[in-house]
Amino acid sequence: EDQVTQSPEALRLQEGESSSLNCSYTVSGLRGLFWYRQDPGKGPEFLFTLYSAGEEKEKERLKATLTKKESFLHITAPKPEDSATYLCAVRRKRGSTLGRLYFGRGTQLTVWP
Amino acid sequence: DVKVTQSSRYLVKRTGEKVFLECVQDMDHENMFWYRQDPGLGLRLIYFSYDVKMKEKGDIPEGYSVSREKKERFSLILESASTNQTSMYLCASSRQIYNEQFFGPGTRLTVL
Structure with a gap:
């Protein structure tokens, strides 16, 4: 079963048009x-x-946030060079394979001028 | 900066050939x-290693084996390449099991 679901699969934005990408997860015990x-x-x-829920991180035009069920990647005033596929991954707190990541299938972002 | 390198960017092999994909990291990372x-289908884990000479199966280990004789090097081996192993292969490493993983540039393998 999917543990990480990303939406939308693809997103087209005009340069300067802010938006958010979603990553929802179902793992028990997020690490x-x-x-x-x-x-x-x-x-x-x-x-x-x-x-942890409530945590935020920023880098240039990108800001990531986390709740208990999902994470958002907010893109503010995107530029064409932000075009890429954005992947989300989670790590479990418990289990026999602590080190591995579980990836979503990604959101393909296209920013056009 | 962490650097993960992979031996080839593009590789073309014939069905039945034995294929070696090499990965080297230069930051003394424990995990590969x-x-x-x-x-x-996204990214699917084939094998991973927590330490030298240790290996663990991922989700799709069938048709593959690995070798980690030195800490910095992790090799993926296709014992007898098949057309359904045509894919992009990505190597990654992390300092400790709870740290982020850093990826290499990838090897695009085509099996004819």
């Missing part, structure tokens, strides 16, 4: 939620880690 | 991971 950016043909690039 | 990424 970190991670956001990555991936450009076509390249490996994912780490953006943020969030550990 | 191999994923494959396919359209519509």
Whole structure:
């Protein structure tokens, strides 16, 4: 079963049009939620880690927030260079495979001028 | 900066060939991971390693094996390549099990 669901699958924004990407998760006992950016043909690039509900992290035009059920990646006044696939992943607090991440399928963001 | 390198960006092999994918990290990380990424399926974990000479199966280990003889190097082996192993292969590493993972650039493998 899916433990991490990202929505929407694809998002097209005009430059400057702010929006949010959603990552909902169903793991019991969260030990970190991670956001990555991936450009076509390249490996994912780490953006943020969030550990507890209410936590927020910011980097340039990106801001990640966390609740007990989901995380949002807010993009403020995006530029074309923000176009990429954004991946969300979670880590469980308990279990035999503590180190592994469970990834969502990503949101493909396109920002047009 | 953490650097994870992979031996090839693009690789073309024939069905039945033995294929080696190499991954090296330069930050003394304890943990290393191999994923494959396919359209519509996302990232799937093949194998991971918490320490030298240790390995754990991920979600899709069938048809693959791994080797970690040195801390910085984690190899993925396709014993007998098949066309359904055509994919993007991504290596990652993390300092400790609760830290973020850093990814390499990926190897696009095509099996003909």
